[in-house]
Amino acid sequence: MISDSQFYQALKQTFGFETFRPGQLEALKALGAGKDTLAVLPTGAGKTLIYELYGFLADQLVVVVSPLISLMQDQVATLSVRGEKRAAALTSMMTYNEKQAVLAHLNQYRFLFVSPEMLSQSAVLTAISRVQLGLLVVDEAHCISTWGPDFRPEYLLLGQIRHLLGDPLTLMATATATDHVKADIKAKLQLPDAEEIILPVDRQNIFLDVEKFEVLADKDERLETLVQQLKKPGVIYFSSKQKADEMAGYLNQKTTCHVAAYHADLDLETRFKVQQQFMLGQLDVICATSAFGMGIDKNNVRFVIHYHLPGDLESYWQEIGRAGRDGQPSIAILLYQPGDEQIAQFLSETTVPEPNEIDYYYHQKAPLAAPDNKANLIWFYRNHHVSLERVLAGFEKRREQRFRALQKMLAYVRISSCRREFIRSYFDQTDSEKPTHCCDNDEQLDISALGLEASDNERVQLASTDWQSIVTQLFAH
Amino acid sequence: MLDATQLLRFLSANTPRRLRVIENVLVGKRSVSTLYWGMRYAQLDWLGYDKRLSRTEVDQAAQSLVNDKLAVMADTKVKLTPEGLTTLNATSLYQPQALSVRLTVDISTFWQRFLLAIQVVSEASFENRQYYPLQVPWAVKQTIKRWFHQYREASLAEQFRTFLEAFLTSLPTTQANFLANLLVGHVQPGKTITQLAQTAEMSLAEATLIQTDLVCQLVQFIQQEQAPVFTTLLAGLVNSPVSQSALQTVQAYNQGQSLSTISQRRHLKDSTVREHLLEAAILEPLNAFDYERTLSPALQTKLADIFDQQSIDEWQFDQVAPLSLEFWQFRLYEILRSKQDDQ
Numbered sequence: 001m002i003s004d005s006q007f008y009q010a011l012k013q014t015f016g017f018e019t020f021r022p023g024q025l026e027a028l029k030a031l032g033a034g035k036d037t038l039a040v041l042p043t044g045a046g047k048t049l050i051y052e053l054y055g056f057l058a059d060q061l062v063v064v065v066s067p068l069i070s071l072m073q074d075q076v077a078t079l080s081v082r083g084e085k086r087a088a089a090l091t092s093m094m095t096y097n098e099k100q101a102v103l104a105h106l107n108q109y110r111f112l113f114v115s116p117e118m119l120s121q122s123a124v125l126t127a128i129s130r131v132q133l134g135l136l137v138v139d140e141a142h143c144i145s146t147w148g149p150d151f152r153p154e155y156l157l158l159g160q161i162r163h164l165l166g167d168p169l170t171l172m173a174t175a176t177a178t179d180h181v182k183a184d185i186k187a188k189l190q191l192p193d194a195e196e197i198i199l200p201v202d203r204q205n206i207f208l209d210v211e212k213f214e215v216l217a218d219k220d221e222r223l224e225t226l227v228q229q230l231k232k233p234g235v236i237y238f239s240s241k242q243k244a245d246e247m248a249g250y251l252n253q254k255t256t257c258h259v260a261a262y263h264a265d266l267d268l269e270t271r272f273k274v275q276q277q278f279m280l281g282q283l284d285v286i287c288a289t290s291a292f293g294m295g296i297d298k299n300n301v302r303f304v305i306h307y308h309l310p311g312d313l314e315s316y317w318q319e320i321g322r323a324g325r326d327g328q329p330s331i332a333i334l335l336y337q338p339g340d341e342q343i344a345q346f347l348s349e350t351t352v353p354e355p356n357e358i359d360y361y362y363h364q365k366a367p368l369a370a371p372d373n374k375a376n377l378i379w380f381y382r383n384h385h386v387s388l389e390r391v392l393a394g395f396e397k398r399r400e401q402r403f404r405a406l407q408k409m410l411a412y413v414r415i416s417s418c419r420r421e422f423i424r425s426y427f428d429q430t431d432s433e434k435p436t437h438c439c440d441n442d443e444q445l446d447i448s449a450l451g452l453e454a455s456d457n458e459r460v461q462l463a464s465t466d467w468q469s470i471v472t473q474l475f476a477h
Numbered sequence: 478m479l480d481a482t483q484l485l486r487f488l489s490a491n492t493p494r495r496l497r498v499i500e501n502v503l504v505g506k507r508s509v510s511t512l513y514w515g516m517r518y519a520q521l522d523w524l525g526y527d528k529r530l531s532r533t534e535v536d537q538a539a540q541s542l543v544n545d546k547l548a549v550m551a552d553t554k555v556k557l558t559p560e561g562l563t564t565l566n567a568t569s570l571y572q573p574q575a576l577s578v579r580l581t582v583d584i585s586t587f588w589q590r591f592l593l594a595i596q597v598v599s600e601a602s603f604e605n606r607q608y609y610p611l612q613v614p615w616a617v618k619q620t621i622k623r624w625f626h627q628y629r630e631a632s633l634a635e636q637f638r639t640f641l642e643a644f645l646t647s648l649p650t651t652q653a654n655f656l657a658n659l660l661v662g663h664v665q666p667g668k669t670i671t672q673l674a675q676t677a678e679m680s681l682a683e684a685t686l687i688q689t690d691l692v693c694q695l696v697q698f699i700q701q702e703q704a705p706v707f708t709t710l711l712a713g714l715v716n717s718p719v720s721q722s723a724l725q726t727v728q729a730y731n732q733g734q735s736l737s738t739i740s741q742r743r744h745l746k747d748s749t750v751r752e753h754l755l756e757a758a759i760l761e762p763l764n765a766f767d768y769e770r771t772l773s774p775a776l777q778t779k780l781a782d783i784f785d786q787q788s789i790d791e792w793q794f795d796q797v798a799p800l801s802l803e804f805w806q807f808r809l810y811e812i813l814r815s816k817q818d819d820q
Contacts, residue, residue: 077612078609080609081607081609093614094615252675260669260672268612271612272609272661272666273669274669275609276666282666465658466654467653467656470657471641473662473663474595474602474638474660474663475598475599475602475634475637475638475662476603
């Protein structure tokens with residue numbers, strides 16, 4: 001049992017804060033009392049602080065299961081910036097020897113970040129079970145429910161893995177979860193009695209806006225106008241890396257803003273540079289793909305624009321949550337062109353195998369070099385002794401589920417009543433008040449009335465670029 | 478990343494060149510045929526420059542030149558038209574100075590080390606311990622940790638400033654600015670290669686080439702200066718351009734072993750032993766290979782007489798039939814003469 005005063009003391013000592021943000025202390029208290037905990041806190045509420053602080057106090061290894069390598073690397077870097085050097089990410093990008101080196105010295109680490117795939121490997125499991133595990137964290141826990149069967153099925157093994165690790169104290173953390181997803185997370189991790197710490201998902205300072213276009217050219221033109229007009233910095237989400245690259249180039253050319261693309265295809269050096277430029281205020285706008293950039297922690301993002309339709313409301317809400325973490329007025333704009341749902345549906349279902357594919361791969365002998373993800377997926381189930389009928393039925397259900405999720409997203413686009421109420425009821429939260437400026441169905445979008453108009457002198461001035469000044473500025477005299 | 482403009486630089490207006498050779502050199506295939514023709518096209522510095530290049534990209538680039546009447550193509554052999562030559566000369570493509578460094582130094586790892594080293598030194602000079610380090614492979618991070626530990630007392634900031642000033646002064650200003658803008662340090666996140674390409678209004682392929690070549694020049698500069706702080710950054714990254722197995726073959730050959738002895742002892746096919754020798758002859762400097770063991774001065778005189786006045790690319794193996802040479806000896810002579818011509 002850890003006392004409140006110990007939590008406050010640690011907060012001051014390690015983070016320099018006097019007070020917790022809503023939800024943090026409640027989650028810590030639950031963990032401190034040895035209760036497995038599901039924490040649903042909005043993006044930017046400081047979920048990572050919970051397990052960092054707990055790890056600090058428990059003085060034992062904290063294993064964090066995280067979906068993306070980029071996210072793990074960001075978290076390790078963030079910890080390092082705070083002076084915690086005993087953090088490592090175990091990733092598929094490391095060589096065998098590098099992984100062995102980390103696993104052999106696990107007792108010297110406080111935080112270990114792993115993907116579910118990495119954690120399912122027996123060498124990794126064995127190494128972790130040899131040390132005293134203080135806390136198992138499933139970060140972005142909604143992935144268990146929204147990904148799962150068709151994409152990264154190892155998420156489904158986490159419940160079993162938890163048993164193999166001796167049922168350690170577990171924190172499941174996510175920003176968005178409906179009642180159904182919450183129940184699903186707990187069921188898959190086999191923790192039906194976990195304590196729930198739930199904060200309202202609503203972000204009152206974000207104005208919600210949807211705009212519709214008949215042709216693509218109008219959408220591009222509107223995007224250009226918005227980027228020019230809106231207060232920066234901002235993030236624009238795309239469904240494809242190529243489109244993100246293309247529009248970053250287009251906006252650089254057409255507007256006076258500094259724009260860069262940010263996605264999984266960037267090499268490490270470029271990713272670092274774009275991220276740091278954005279953090280240091282040298283970039284106005286980032287063109288990102290939805291599967292990337294969860295790690296950027298910048299609190300003054302004023303707008304999040306979606307150029308493509310996300311596959312479900314969870315993703316949408318998660319992504320617009322990057323706006324206005326400082327509590328200042330911000331805006332989320334979704335640009336919709338009829339037919340966009342086909343791209344979304346394609347992307348949403350592309351990972352779900354068709355019945356004939358399932359049948360084909362299920363009966364094929366697994367060759368050593370796997371031809372594609374779908375084959376791997378089906379072999380995964382076969383190797384876990386799931387019958388063909390159940391695999392077929394499972395994916396059929398999954399397809400319907402993805403389809404319904406997309407229909408919900410479309411319903412959000414098409415409704416004529418308050419968008420915020422729609423979201424609240426979707427997330428089963430209907431008890432909070434409406435903000436003054438709510439959504440475009442309640443009042444016509446007026447950027448200046450929202451206080452979101454860019455001022456003329458706002459343009460970012462970049463540092464000089466001649467080599468003499470660069471070299472001079474690199475090193476302190 | 479090969480576009481039509483970049484393809485121009487690999488073509489000639491005098492003789493048709495094989496598209497597959499150009500492609501295989503860029504992808505880094507090390508067959509003797511690729512290496513030999515790569516040498517004849519003076520393209521060997523580009524060996525393995527673009528490992529992910531696809532055949533489709535190459536074919537599209539070539540077709541685009543043909544469509545624009547800048548090149549003609551027959552049987553995948555491509556030759557510049559006079560318009561093509563004019564365009565090539567007018568385009569003022571960047572002319573790399575030190576690209577061959579790529580063959581002996583792992584420059585991408587060197588660059589990761591160099592960037593991180595500058596960042597670490599820069600932040601240390603501002604006495605800042607809390608910053609986001611560049612994301613690099615684990616091994617690079619460990620190397621720079623050890624390196625910094627070893628040299629931290631050595632007024633690193635001053636050494637780096639002096640070193641960078643010396644190197645950048647040796648470059649044309651635009652190139653010095655280009656390289657400096659890539660550097661990362663205290664509240665200086667550096668520019669991305671895409672941003673530098675946009676600013677300079679050039680293609681990403683061209684900007685990437687400039688970066689690669691400038692890093693090669695940087696390595697050369699370090700190798701000339703021989704200051705331990707910087708040469709340490711190259712530790713473990715310098716290798717022979719010749720493959721390990723071929724090196725062993727050449728060593729045995731230079732010790733005087735016969736080719737059949739080598740093939741027996743090393744359990745290699747006869748043809749493989751010959752390929753190893755040719756690979757080494759092509760990739761090593763002229764004086765590093767014992768040509769006379771296979772091509773005696775007398776034989777060389779006879780060959781020179783046969784091919785008198787004829788340009789190397791026109792030589793035919795049939796012409797040496799009276800001398801009953803093996804093909805590999807004929808090829809070795811072609812290599813020797815190519816290297817002598819270059820001197």
